[in-house]
Amino acid sequence: MRDVAIIGAGMIPFGRRDENSLMDMLAYASLKALEDAGLGDKSVNAVYVGNMGAGIIQHQTSIASSLVDRLSLLPAAADVVENGPASGGSAVKNGLLAVASGYYDYVLVVGGEKMREITGWRATDFIATMTHPLAEYPYGITLPGMGGMFTRLYMEKYGVTREHLLAVSLKNQEMGALNPYAHVEMTLDREGIFDSPDAIVNNPTAADPLHLYDLCPVSDGAAALVLCPLEMAKKLTKPPVLIAGFGQATDTHTLQERDDPTDLKAVTLAARQAFEMAKLKPGDIDVAELHDAFTILEIAESEHVGFFKKGEGGKAAAAGKTRFGGQIPINVSGGLKARGHPVGATGVAQVVDIVFQLRHELPKNRQVKNARHGLTVNFGGFGNNVISFVLKRVEP
Amino acid sequence: MKKEIAITAFQCKKCGRIHYPYHDRCLDCKGREFEQIKPLGNARLLTYTVIYNLPWGFDQRFLILGVAEFENKVKAMGQIKVDSIDRLKLGMKVRPSWEPVRVQFGEDVYGLKFEPIGL
Numbered sequence: 001m002r003d004v005a006i007i008g009a010g011m012i013p014f015g016r017r018d019e020n021s022l023m024d025m026l027a028y029a030s031l032k033a034l035e036d037a038g039l040g041d042k043s044v045n046a047v048y049v050g051n052m053g054a055g056i057i058q059h060q061t062s063i064a065s066s067l068v069d070r071l072s073l074l075p076a077a078a079d080v081v082e083n084g085p086a087s088g089g090s091a092v093k094n095g096l097l098a099v100a101s102g103y104y105d106y107v108l109v110v111g112g113e114k115m116r117e118i119t120g121w122r123a124t125d126f127i128a129t130m131t132h133p134l135a136e137y138p139y140g141i142t143l144p145g146m147g148g149m150f151t152r153l154y155m156e157k158y159g160v161t162r163e164h165l166l167a168v169s170l171k172n173q174e175m176g177a178l179n180p181y182a183h184v185e186m187t188l189d190r191e192g193i194f195d196s197p198d199a200i201v202n203n204p205t206a207a208d209p210l211h212l213y214d215l216c217p218v219s220d221g222a223a224a225l226v227l228c229p230l231e232m233a234k235k236l237t238k239p240p241v242l243i244a245g246f247g248q249a250t251d252t253h254t255l256q257e258r259d260d261p262t263d264l265k266a267v268t269l270a271a272r273q274a275f276e277m278a279k280l281k282p283g284d285i286d287v288a289e290l291h292d293a294f295t296i297l298e299i300a301e302s303e304h305v306g307f308f309k310k311g312e313g314g315k316a317a318a319a320g321k322t323r324f325g326g327q328i329p330i331n332v333s334g335g336l337k338a339r340g341h342p343v344g345a346t347g348v349a350q351v352v353d354i355v356f357q358l359r360h361e362l363p364k365n366r367q368v369k370n371a372r373h374g375l376t377v378n379f380g381g382f383g384n385n386v387i388s389f390v391l392k393r394v395e396p
Numbered sequence: 397m398k399k400e401i402a403i404t405a406f407q408c409k410k411c412g413r414i415h416y417p418y419h420d421r422c423l424d425c426k427g428r429e430f431e432q433i434k435p436l437g438n439a440r441l442l443t444y445t446v447i448y449n450l451p452w453g454f455d456q457r458f459l460i461l462g463v464a465e466f467e468n469k470v471k472a473m474g475q476i477k478v479d480s481i482d483r484l485k486l487g488m489k490v491r492p493s494w495e496p497v498r499v500q501f502g503e504d505v506y507g508l509k510f511e512p513i514g515l
Contacts, residue, residue, distance in 0.1 A: 125451035135417040136473055138507050139497055140451055140459050148445030149463065156486060208446045208481055256463045256471040257415065257423065261443070 001100045005233035005240035005394065008037025008226030009355040014183040014340035017220040022051075022058050022114040025222035026067050029345075030110045033224035034071075038237055044226065045104035046077040050091030050111030051344035052084055056126050057118055067110070077104070084130045085293065086380025087111060088223070088347025089248075089387030095227045096243050105228055111348035112222030123218050127343070130381050132253050144215055146255060146382040147294035148207030153262050154296055155209065157311075162209065164314030166194050168295040169213045171323050172331050176338020178366050181349075183219045183340030214295040219340030223349035230394070241358045244373075245280065245390030247273025253384055264304045266386040267377060271305035274375070278390035282306035285390070286371040287357045288328060289350035291379035292335040298322075301377050302330060305388070329368050332357070347378035351389060358393040399494040401508065405470040406430035414469050437467030439510060441488050446481040453498055464490050464510050474508030478515070489513040 010032025012025055020028070026049065034044075049064040060066075064078035083090035088111030095109040115123050124142050131137045131146075154160050170190060176182035193203035193213050203211045233240035249269035255261045275281060282305060290305070292298035299313040307328050308316045316322055322330040333339045333353040336346060354374035356362050374391045405416040410427035416435075421428055444462030460476040462484070475497050478484060490510035497507035 119452075120449060121452045124449055125453065128451045132417055138505050139461055139473055139475055140447075140454050141461055141473065142447055142449065142451055144449065145445050145447040145459075145461055148447065149443040149461075152445065152486070153443050204448065205446065206448055252423065254417065254473070256442070256473060 002102055003230035004096050004099045004227055004243045005230040006225050006243065006351070006355050007228055007233045007236055007238065007240055008033040009352040010036050011181050011223040011349055011352050012221060013181050014219045014221030014342060016116045017114070018116070020220070022054055022060070022112060023063065023066055023070060025114060025220065026063070026110050026112040027070050029112065029222035029224040030067065030071055030108055033108065033110070033226050036238070037226035039106065039226065042106070043073055044076050044106040044108045046098055047073060047108045047110070048091040048094045049078070049080045050087035050109070050348055051080055051113060052082055052087045053113060053115065053126055053343065056129070057115065073108070083385055084380040085341070085343045086347055086378045086385050086387050087344040088349065089378030090347070092225065092348060092351055092389065093246060093248060093387060095225070096246060099227050099229060105232065107227045108224065109227065109348060110222060110224035111345040113342035113344040114220045115218050115342060116220050120218065135254050142207070143382065144207035144210060144294065147296060148210050149255065150261065150382070151209050151294070151296040154300060157262050158314070159311065160296065160299060160314040164299060164318050165214050165295040166190065167318040168292065168298045169337060171317070172292060172335045172337035175324060175332050175366065176334025179334050179339060182334045182338045183217050183221070184338045188213060210294055210296070216293050216336040216341040219342045221340055221342035221345045221349070223345050223352045225348060225351060239359055239396055240394045241355045242392040242394050243389060244392040245274035245276070245278030246388070247271060247277070248387045249273070251384045253381070255382060264300055264383045266383050267301050267304040267379065270386040270388040271375070271377065274388040274390045278392065280373060280390055285328060285373050285375045287332060287354065287368040288330045288375040289333060289335065289353050290330055290377045291346070292331055292337050293341055293379065295337065297379060298330060298335065301379070305375065305377060324366065324368070332366055332368060347387060350376040350378060351391065354391050358391055399506065401435055401492055401494045402506065403435055403472060403508065405433050405435060407433050416470055416472055433468065433470065435466040435468065435470040435472065435492065438513065439464035439466045439490050439492055441484065441486060441490050441510065442471065443486065444476060444481065444484050453500060462510060466492070472508055474510045477509050477511040483512065483515055
């Protein structure tokens with residue numbers, strides 16, 4: 001197997017992009033990554049597109065074929081990778097394995113989703129299609145609803161409080177406000193959403209015990225990467241970032257069939273595999289992008305990947321250990337909470353953000369000093385399909 | 397007339413693990429033979445939530461949902477018949493019933509509902 005490097009990374013601002021089609025967004029992000037890679041007119045051998053909902057939302061299928069045509073990348077191989085909210089991570093994985101195997105040299109990976117062109121009612125239903133069609137979906141369960149039930153159990157077992165969740169929300173919004181790619185570029189006021197009598201109006205219950213500002217927004221957006229063998233990458237101008245480790249694991253479709261529903265086994269296994277492959281430990285990571293679709297998930301994942309002991313993640317967040325400048329900065333991009341969550345784009349965007357960090361090219365107020373190792377966790381379903389990457393800066 | 401709860405769970409004949417929904421192989425021992433069992437008796441509420449952003453197909457202000465464990469250890473999700481989530485507690489006993497849970501294409505879709513006991 002060959003070592004695989006990321007040589008190009010690009011993203012378009014997430015948010016509500018009424019002026020763009022899904023294909024526009026995929027193309028714009030791809031062009032940014034290709035230009036960043038400095039490959040000129042050299043074509044890529046293959047394209048992997050992470051997307052969950054084009055068939056449902058846009059009534060458009062075979063979007064990878066459309067994209068290579070639009071970008072004049074013919075006759076590159078082209079595939080869509082659908083794995084729910086982990087579609088982006090799965091697309092990166094497919095690109096990684098294709099290059100590592102020696103079959104392809106240059107691969108474009110792009111993730112994108114356009115979710116704001118349908119009503120919230122429809123978008124909620126679209127996301128809920130990943131629940132079990134007999135045992136869950138008919139009841140009207142939503143992913144925030146799953147998050148609410150999980151949060152209640154986590155609070156009961158580990159003493160996580162709303163104050164802990166609030167710390168994640170405030171932190172990620174604060175960082176998102178500094179990120180030009182973020183969907184929600186605004187900070188939150190603790191008084192307004194938590195302490196004051198009006199807080200219940202400003203920050204109403206969404207999926208008890210989760211409130212509105214515990215949830216990520218519904219977003220449009222796209223992000224892209226270009227991969228090639230590390231040896232070839234060393235000849236290019238920008239410092240390559242090595243995909244040092246990768247892991248993926250699955251868990252039961254329904255929460256109720258897990259022996260302990262608070263145990264996110266797939267997160268633990270995916271991260272462990274990624275660390276083992278990279279020959280690194282959680283303590284070696286300088287910056288992480290965790291899948292905070294709900295604030296509780298950032299806390300739970302920070303424990304399951306090994307940054308903190310079980311039950312300590314909430315306290316760590318409240319103590320500022322996961323802030324920019326803290327012990328382990330988590331979601332410096334603003335995370336899903338502020339950068340947004342166009343489901344098919346998220347797993348790619350997380351890697352793009354870590355690439356920016358490891359190339360040391362972010363402004364001072366977001367650049368983790370001397371960042372050398374980064375971790376991502378892309379969480380599909382309700383933890384039933386999780387993908388994790390460990391990325392490593394390659395010194396020139 | 398009260399309808400029978402139309403859920404079938406599957407107990408592995410080799411190791412005894414109870415599955416709902418159906419799997420082709422046991423999640424513990426990979427066994428492929430199952431005894432079909434019905435959820436029995438009342439149930440115990442394992443977790444719950446109330447959601448305010450409902451999916452397409454639900455024309456109501458909120459929906460209270462939970463997962464409960466029946467007396468014979470079958471676990472299943474259902475809607476909870478209560479006017480406020482404040483009346484619920486983890487571990488409380490609930491009475492199951494089989495009732496319309498949503499309407500699709502003009503037809504009632506039946507499913508599990510749980511009603512707290514002793515409120």
